[in-house]
Amino acid sequence: DTGVSQDPRHKITKRGQNVTFRCDPISEHNRLYWYRQTLGQGPEFLTYFQNEAQLEKSRLLSDRFSAERPKGSFSTLEIQRTEQGDSAMYLCASSPGLIFYEQYFGPGTRLTVT
Amino acid sequence: SQQGEEDPQALSIQEGENATMNCSYKTSINNLQWYRQNSGRGLVHLILIRSNEREKHSGRLRVTLDTSKKSSSLLITASRAADTASYFCATDAFGNQFYFGTGTSLTVIP
Numbered sequence: 001d002t003g004v005s006q007d008p009r010h011k012i013t014k015r016g017q018n019v020t021f022r023c024d025p026i027s028e029h030n031r032l033y034w035y036r037q038t039l040g041q042g043p044e045f046l047t048y049f050q051n052e053a054q055l056e057k058s059r060l061l062s063d064r065f066s067a068e069r070p071k072g073s074f075s076t077l078e079i080q081r082t083e084q085g086d087s088a089m090y091l092c093a094s095s096p097g098l099i100f101y102e103q104y105f106g107p108g109t110r111l112t113v114t
Numbered sequence: 115s116q117q118g119e120e121d122p123q124a125l126s127i128q129e130g131e132n133a134t135m136n137c138s139y140k141t142s143i144n145n146l147q148w149y150r151q152n153s154g155r156g157l158v159h160l161i162l163i164r165s166n167e168r169e170k171h172s173g174r175l176r177v178t179l180d181t182s183k184k185s186s187s188l189l190i191t192a193s194r195a196a197d198t199a200s201y202f203c204a205t206d207a208f209g210n211q212f213y214f215g216t217g218t219s220l221t222v223i224p
Binding site: 004033035040042043044045048056058091101102103104105106107108 | 149156157158159162204215
């Protein structure tokens with residue numbers, strides 16, 4: 001059990017550019033979540049995968065955001081045409097998908113849009 | 115939008131004292147969880163309490179849940195400097211979305 005990993009840890013990009021983040025969950029976990037966290041706030045749910053199926057997506061999630069989990073293992077989160085308001089910490093979490101379950105979080109990717 | 119709301123927003127105590135933080139939520143839940151986040155790091159799960167449970171213990175942690183008041187409390191006994199962190203409650207409203215509160219920032223002074 002090596003834990004949830006995220007790459008990169010930090011990303012600085014210019015407004016209008018596209019960025020992609022990667023999350024590698026704990027290997028036997030079939031649920032994967034993406035959250036966004038801004039300073040002084042709690043994590044905000046973005047989307048959720050059960051294996052390779054994206055089952056839920058926040059209504060707050062702009063069409064510029066897309067996530068994939070092609071083989072039910074790692075996941076990517078892409079933000080197109082980044083805006084300054086996208087600057088935040090993007091957190092990935094995985095869980096074994098039992099009825100009552102805890103989430104294991106990665107260290108996050110900090111995005112700064114200039 | 116976030117369903118949970120922690121109170122107080124910030125708490126500062128001396129090492130050895132107990133720390134109590136509260137969480138209120140808006141809708142019926144399946145379970146409630148507490149997480150800790152050290153500065154600039156990911157969240158660490160502390161404890162989960164199911165909607166049909168009223169109290170749960172884990173080491174120095176004690177969690178209570180009052181579903182009639184839609185509230186929970188987290189008590190950390192005999193606090194240590196290493197407990198300095200932000201604490202969040204998260205609720206699962208019978209769906210697959212987890213809603214986190216705004217957090218309580220705890221500072222334990224050595």
